[in-house]
Amino acid sequence: MARGWRLPERPSRVARRVLARVDGELVTQAFEPAWEELRATMIVTTRRGVLARAWRRLRFEVQTILLALACVRLQREHEGGRRRKGRSIMNRWLRDVVYGVRALRRRPVFTLVATLTLALGIGATTAIFSVVNAVLLRPLPFPLSSRLVTMDIMGPQGYPVSLSLPNHQDWRERSRALETLAGYAGWNMRRQMDAGVDIVRAHIIIGDFFETLGVAPLLGRWIAAAETEPGAAPVVVLSHGLWQRDYGGARDVLNEQIVLDGLTYSIVGVMPERFGFPDHEPTVWVPMGTDDGLPWDDRASSFGARPIGRLAAGMTVAAAQQDMDRITRGIEEEAGRPVASTHVYTLSEHVRGSARTPALLLMGAVAFVLLIAGANVANLLLARGEDRRRELAVRKALGAGRRDIARQLAVESLLLALAGTLAGVILATAGVSLIRTWVPLPPLIARFVGIDGVVLLFTAALGALVGIVFGVVPALRAAGTHAGGALRAGGRGLVGAGGQRVRAALVVTEVALALVLVVGSGLMLATLNRLRTTDAGFDAAHLITARVTPSLVANPSRERWLGFYDGVLERLQAETGVQSAAAMLLVPLARRSWERLVQPEGVPFDPREGESVLYNVVTTDYFRTLDVAVVRGREFNDRDTNESPPVTIIDDTMAEMFWPGEDPIGKRIAFEQAETSTPDNPVPVYRTVVGVVRNVRHYELRSAARMQAYVSFHQALRHWGSALFVAVRTRPGAGEFAERLRSIVHDVDRNAPVAAIRSVESYIADDLAEERALGGLLSAFGLLALGLAGVGVFGVMSLLVGARLPEIGLRMAVGARPVQVLRMVLGRTLLLAGAGAVLGLVAAASLSRLMRAFLYQIGPLDLRVYAGSAAFLLVIAGGAALAPALRAARVDPVSTLRQET
């Protein structure tokens, strides 16, 4: 025998380099047995001596290389002589893909778990990215939309005001930066039809509205700027939705007449389906008119008209702002007093509104979920790589290079990522449907939330990134496997210390990321809970409201208007199951407001001056019906009529603001002018304060409304004719009342439209929609993260226990008790989870500040939320490690040690 020279266990470096060009399968099938045969031949050679040994060694090396070259020849023959590199690379990749598919199919459980994990991460990320794409990336659906701007107008009293006709005229005439300037205000109009009257959503426009937005009509023409001047012939443009709904899409609709609020309009155009502004609901656009019920002439009014404009070519928003500031200064100099100022910004910013921050927040949260899912898959790949150490070591020993093995493993992880991406897109499609119904999105944007080309491109890139990032570490580790060591390990799959460290780090990271999400969802849920239990100043239980409009279009009169509502309320009060009923101009949290300037008696009356207060016209039982507490004085009563002295009830905020420390009862304030007023001689109508009530949260539950003032329905001067809301508080157990309400209204006026029948609780739910959606999504992501982290902990601890079974067996053989083993495994788990929790708490503390704007009555560093979240996570981690720990505690030391020997 070749004493002094042992046959090598693997081919020489030169041979391995030659074999690196050969497909791994061919190496296994053709080279390995031929080389083993050569080894066997060499070992039985009997000649001895130094020279003979050297000669034998040389022959062995040369023949090994010749065998390798023969393999290369075989491969080339197999490839049909195609030697072009590109084709060869393609073939190599194709082979890797085929091999990878086979390898994944051989381990279906691993493949399924890894694919599902990735699908959850990628699906959630894709669904949220579809929102980010619509909210932040996609341009508004108008030509050259980056040139569209809007303005917030600040009145000289320091309150926001609407666009008025005088302001519009001033700005349009003087602006150099704006090519066009228009405005719009939402309104409900009564439409006279043969069958009666219904309510139509309308947007009253001023100036070059359609030209500004730049979308051509489907039929007919736009409303020209000249047609929005006072005295122009009434014309109307229909939205595509209304045209389809009410006219069946008839193309001969042009020049048809439509009677809105008693005025006959001519239909001059229909807009295309893709056009909607400010939203895509069915609507009509009508020009501003002198009798449309909106105070267009009032520079100080805040009825909701908003300007929109198009920047002239080459102009920027900053230039437009400077231009508007210049105009404001000029008008102030001419008028000799402060006038409204403006803040110019893009229409895109206005439309996207507050959706930007939550969208980014959710994107950040879902990125955490993706990272956790990726870490789990990396863990699985690492574990699998260690399972396959022997297989990979054999391939390496037979000449496959690190690059070949790394490429093969990378292809496998990319295949997994592809499967995860495809499954993720399916999950995302379902997620997008949920988001559309669940998440409050800006109306103009909501319809663009979906899986489009950009989203698919993002998802494909994400899948590839996940495949590469989370597949590379396991691939490099596996590729670096030392052949001899792995072969000597005999396929027992021992876990190296390096592998343990990497996986422990992954678990710590997973726990930390999950904790950040759990803290985030905890803060939002606490916010939601506090908002739900906050005192809104009224009681929403068993309270339903409806907008009820008398059909007095043709010949309205104050008496008929009053009589209609009195009749409806009288019937409602007599109804069994009704506790109380009232009518009002505004319902709390219904996103409608009416503000008026108010001045106390004692200062010179100027209709353009004063404080802005929320102004509501209410019937006698309003406070009782809504359960608003009367703090001082009295409620309205039947003696408050048009003939009695005008009175008002104010809220405690206004009382404190106007008369701090004094009794406001008996004080007098003015909201409006008498009919005898002239522009030169305004005559105020002073109303005596007869009661003080608690502030009602009108705009949002989060904060108290600005000052509120109430006027008795029977003493309303200007607002007779408006549609009022009717509120009914039913007795508990009274059941569904909507149809009964409609029937009672129609008993009084069979043509009266009854719309928006809703419970006040549903308005509260709408107000909390953003918090609910944010809290819900963060909680869902938090739970997902917890689940994934739990799976990660389980996987790592199972592997760890598996690797340490001999050691555990030995410990038990020398006297360790099962409970001590249990404690050891759980202790190790809690150590890892504890490290993750510490990191997570630090990360949460720094990141939760981004949530400050969404929180209510809770700080971003709330100790209870942080402690509760960390404790919850540790329990989950401990629970996940319980099964491996019990397995360790039940180890039979005898059989374990026998296996080792």
Next chain:
Amino acid sequence: MKLPDLSHLQFAVLAELLGAERSGGMMRGALKRYRVRQSGPAFYQMMARLEGSGLVEGWYAKQTVEGQVIKERWYRITGDGRRAWRASRRFYEQTIEAADGEGLAPA
């Protein structure tokens, strides 16, 4: 009459395995009778294909010689292999009979 599925070389290889299990080295030695000049890798690739087709089974046998482990690839014919070999043999027999006696039979 269907053409045989086996090449001449495969036919010869299976014939070698009909009697007993053989190592790769033994097979290659035996094939020298037929003046087959194949490299080791080419031979073992052919055997791998026969294994892939289920006609033979292969395995590594280990032995220790003076403290060193060596491995050899051994093969045995399977049931499918025997059937394929017999089918080929029938083809050759019938072809010879047809050529000797009545000429080639119509297809």
